[in-house]
Structure formats: C-alpha cells, structure tokens
Amino acid sequence: MHGFREIADALSAQIMSGELKPGERLPPQRDFAYRRGIAASTAARVYSELARRGLVTGETGRGTFVRLPTSRQAPALTEPATAPIDLELNFPIVDEQAAMTGRAVAALLQGSAMEDVPRPIGATGTPAARAIVADHLRRGAWRADPEAIVFAGNGRQAIAATLSALAPPGSRFGVEALTYPVFKGLAARLGITLVPIACDTRGMLPDAILRAHAAAPLSGLYVQPSLQNPVGTTMDAERRREIAAVLETTRLAAIEDGIYGFLTDEEPLAHYAPAHAVLVDSLSKRIAPGTTAGFIAAPLHMRGQIISSVRSGCWAPSGFPLALGLQMMSDGSAQRIGELKREDAMSRNALARRHLGNLRIDGDPRAYHVWATLPDHWRADTFAMFAARRGIAVVPGSAFAVSPGHAPNAVRLALASPPLAVLADSLDVLNALAASSPDQIE
Numbered sequence: 432m433h434g435f436r437e438i439a440d441a442l443s444a445q446i447m448s449g450e451l452k453p454g455e456r457l458p459p460q461r462d463f464a465y466r467r468g469i470a471a472s473t474a475a476r477v478y479s480e481l482a483r484r485g486l487v488t489g490e491t492g493r494g495t496f497v498r499l500p501t502s503r504q505a506p507a508l509t510e511p512a513t514a515p516i517d518l519e520l521n522f523p524i525v526d527e528q529a530a531m532t533g534r535a536v537a538a539l540l541q542g543s544a545m546e547d548v549p550r551p552i553g554a555t556g557t558p559a560a561r562a563i564v565a566d567h568l569r570r571g572a573w574r575a576d577p578e579a580i581v582f583a584g585n586g587r588q589a590i591a592a593t594l595s596a597l598a599p600p601g602s603r604f605g606v607e608a609l610t611y612p613v614f615k616g617l618a619a620r621l622g623i624t625l626v627p628i629a630c631d632t633r634g635m636l637p638d639a640i641l642r643a644h645a646a647a648p649l650s651g652l653y654v655q656p657s658l659q660n661p662v663g664t665t666m667d668a669e670r671r672r673e674i675a676a677v678l679e680t681t682r683l684a685a686i687e688d689g690i691y692g693f694l695t696d697e698e699p700l701a702h703y704a705p706a707h708a709v710l711v712d713s714l715s716k717r718i719a720p721g722t723t724a725g726f727i728a729a730p731l732h733m734r735g736q737i738i739s740s741v742r743s744g745c746w747a748p749s750g751f752p753l754a755l756g757l758q759m760m761s762d763g764s765a766q767r768i769g770e771l772k773r774e775d776a777m778s779r780n781a782l783a784r785r786h787l788g789n790l791r792i793d794g795d796p797r798a799y800h801v802w803a804t805l806p807d808h809w810r811a812d813t814f815a816m817f818a819a820r821r822g823i824a825v826v827p828g829s830a831f832a833v834s835p836g837h838a839p840n841a842v843r844l845a846l847a848s849p850p851l852a853v854l855a856d857s858l859d860v861l862n863a864l865a866a867s868s869p870d871q872i873e
Contacts, residue, residue, distance in 0.1 A: 435476040438467065439484070442477070446486050446497055454813035454869055457487065457495045482835030488812055488827070489835055498812040498829065514824035516849055516857045521799045522720060523847035525771040531764040532722065532755075539758045548750035554741040556582045556748075560757055564726050567760040568712060570692060573702035575710065575728035581737050582724060582753065586690055586713030588746035589725030591617050593686050593709050594653070596733070596740035598623045602650035605643055607635055609831040609839070611660050611688065614653055627833040628652070634659065634666035637673045644681055651684040656700050658691035661831045661843035662802040663794020665695060668703075675703035684733065686711060693717050693769045694776050694797050706730050709737070714756045716799075717769055724753045773797070779846040779854065786858035789865040799847040803861075805840050808868045815842060817864055823857050 445451045457463065457478070464474035478495055481487040489495045539545060555561070561577040568575050583589040590613075598604050600622035606614065608627035618625050626649060629639040635654055643649060654674070656666040666674075678685055687700045689712040701708040707730065715723040725748065729737050741747055759765040776799045783801045784792050791804040805814055811827035818825050826845075829838035844861070846854060 435473050435480060438469070438473075438477045439480040442481060443484060443486055446481075451497050453497050453816055454810045455497045457497070459494065479835065488810075488829040488832075488838045493840065496810045496812065514819055515822040516853060517824050518844045518846070518849070518857065519824040519826050521716065521845040521847040523716060523772050523775060523799055524719060525768060525775055527771060528719070528768055531768060532718070532759070535755060535759045535762060535764055538762065539755055542758075545754070548754050550750065552582065552748050552750050552753060554581050554583070554738045554747050556580070556753070560753070563757050563760050565728075567765060568689075568710070568726065568728060571696065571698040571702070573698045575701070576731065579729050579731055579734055581727040581729060581734060581741060582748045583727065583741055583746045584748050584752075585720075585723045585725045586688075586711060586715055587613055587617075587725070588741075588744070589711045589713060589727050590614060590653075590686065590688065591621075592740040592744055592746045593711055593727055593729070593737055594618065594623070595621060595744060596736045597684050597686070597709075598650040603643075603647060605640060605649045605652040605683075606833055607654065607659065608833055608837065609661055609828070610653065610833060611655070612830050614688075615833065623650075625833050627837070630662075630664070632664055633670045634664050635670075635674060637670075637677045640674070640677050640683075641681070644683065649681075649683060651686065652678075653686045653688065654700065655688045655691075657689065657695045657697055658795055658798040658800075660688075660691070661800065661826070661828070663798040663800060665697065665795045665797075666700075668697070671697075671700050671703045674700065675707070678704045678707035683707065684709060690716055691798065694773050694799070695795075701728060706732075709733060714765070717772075718756065718759060718765055722752055722755050722759075724748045724756045772799075776847070779851070782851070782855060783844065783846055783858055786855060787862050787865075789862050800843055800845045803842050803844055805842065806865055807840075809840070809865065811838065811840050811842050813869055814864065817869070818842075818861060821860055821864070823860060825861070 460474040461471055464471045486498055487495050488498050561580040564580050565575040565577040583592055603624045603626050605626045605628045607630050626643050629636050658665055685708045687708045687710045689699055689710050699710050701710045710728040713723050713725045727737055777797055780796045793802045815825050815827045826843045828841045832838040
C-alpha cells in the first residue's frame, strides 16, 4: 500500500504537468479514500500535504481546489509584483511627498545629525530619538513612554524581534484566522505554531481567545486592530477593552501591528492594555519603504528581552534612514504626508467600491486595501491567475489563511501603488473578469 507522501507526489506531478488544471475540484476526501482503497485518515494527510506544498487550497463548505503552480520563491507581500499593475503590495506615495523628502534630506545634510549617521545605531537609540518617536506615534489620549521605545531596521524586523522575544520555539501563538503572510513565514522559521482565532466584523473574538488558550496555553497574540490585513476591519473601543480584559485575565502578551494606524483615529490596544500590548510600527506606509525604520513600544518589563532579541537578530536600524525619519517626524512633514495619505486612501477605497459592482467589497472605507468576495463560479486562485494574465497582480485569500483548508473565496486588492487612472482601468478589468467565468475565457 502506498504511503500518503507517495500519493501526494503522484498528485503533485499531475498538477505540475497540467493534467490536473488550476481551479479543478478534487473529490471529497471520503470519495478519494474509497477510490484509492485507503483510509480516510490517509486521504486527509494527502490533502494536507498538497496544501502544505501550496498546490491546493481548501474552501470551507466548498471543497479542495487545485492552485496555479508557481515558481515564485518569496511569500506573498514581501517583494513588488512582476505584473505591470501591482494590486498585491501597498506602497502609498502622494504627490507632495518627494519635495518634502528632498527638503528633509537637505536639512539633514546641513545639520549636526549627519555626524551620527556613520556610527553604529543601537536598539535603544538616543533619548531625543525616543521622545520624537513617542510623540509621532501618539493617537488620541495614548502616547508611548519614550523609555519604552526600541528601534529596528523596519517593521518586519520589529515584528520578528518581538515575536522571537515573546514566543520560544515549539510554543503556540494566537492570530486572526486570516493574517499577514509575512507573520506566518516568521512563525514557521522560528518554530512557532500559529493558532487561528475566530473573528467577526469587529475583529478578533475575546471568547475565541479564551477557548484557544484553554485548549492548550498560548504564548501570546498577534493582532491588527486598525484596518486589519487582509479584511480591513477596525476594532471599536469596546472590542479593544474586551481584548484588553482577556490579556489581563490570561497574562498573555499581544503584538499589536499598528502599521495602518496612522490612517485612523482609534487609540491603540496598548492604550487599554499598557502592561500587555507591544505596539509595532514603522515608516514604510507612513512615509515610504525606502526611508523606513521600525519602532517597538513595549511595556517596560518586556523591554529588556526585546532589546536582546533585536541585538541577537542583527535587526538594529541603519543610520541614514533613521536620521531621515527623525528629521521628517520633527519638522512636521511626516504628519503632513500622513494626512494626505488619509485622504488618498479614502478616495481610492471609494473608487474601488464604485468600480467593482460584480464583487462584494468588505472592510473599513479608510483602508488602502479592500477584501473582495468573488462570485460562486470563480475560485480565488484561478481568478488571481487570470488577473495576472491581464497584467494585474492580486492576492488570493489562501495566502492569508492560517489553516490551509479554510481559505475564503476572496482576493485582497491593494489600492495604493498605481496612478488613479490606471487603478480605475484595472478595477474595471477585474470587475469584467468577475462577471465572466473561466469556462467562457478558456
């Protein structure tokens, strides 16, 4: 009798050769087991192995479907798309930004700050730098303690350092059931098991956190309270208080990803759970990826272990990007760019809703991305494949699903990068594609 890996290898070969085509539905596991004369548990392992290899995606209540074979080695959302029109990554740049950045560079070159640029930058920065960042991260009544600020090279490094500090290898970490793909990759490399936590339209469910922690202890949570990636939900104050109460009861720590918080007015989870929430942020969205630095606002009792993690991971910031960021935060240009991006994000989000009448659009209208549920005759991976053939890169729901068999039939559209006219035309193409069907196209 063949083992599950041998069967998975055979199916993999059929997928890679094109014998099993993208979008094709595999038999239900019980039927597959009967036809092959294997146990149902073996069939389940075959399907799980195919999902692990990225060759199939499971959709709750709909079945398991073949994905488009791909040679891309980088996970989604780490590098710019190769397609001419990138709706995969968000790189928001506004018209006045280049001029403001140029003035900040000129001021930096004329000031004394350049003397520090060639020197190594530690994870703790300087008192002046910590005070500038604490003021810049302020939202509502919340302001980080300057002494709690830790610096990293960028937001991903800040997340990696914090996760490494809080979760030992082999531990379990709770995340939204659909989450940032980079976090999934970081956890896998660190040997951390991600536990999907159910969410509703207001974000992560407090009772679901308690159930997951009771089933087997969690080391912490990773949560995106504002403009969650990918679905775009924003927690209201009541939900943030409820999760803060859970953190207090369980003594869990939460990594709060605040990368899109500058587009909203809500106070962070760290405001409600100051002893348990670690806010992670950067300048990659606020200003630009090329001038970024990462910031960690941690409870003081966690600061030491996070600093050690930044140092051991070689995740400390670089001199010039940090100096430029501090200059732009000090002279007000970073705040002005953030204000312009708020307007830009709302304009692009509204544009998407006008042009995508054949898809159901969910999420906060302030977000730079929308979560688009497809008509029943489409599979998300197949839709992404046909969009790519039209020169448009989009991300299918399977890229965000923590559990391989629970990918929704939806795509995430990042709206920030193309010029508005190009974006509008691209959305029209996607809307027409949604109205057609794969059978009509090929």
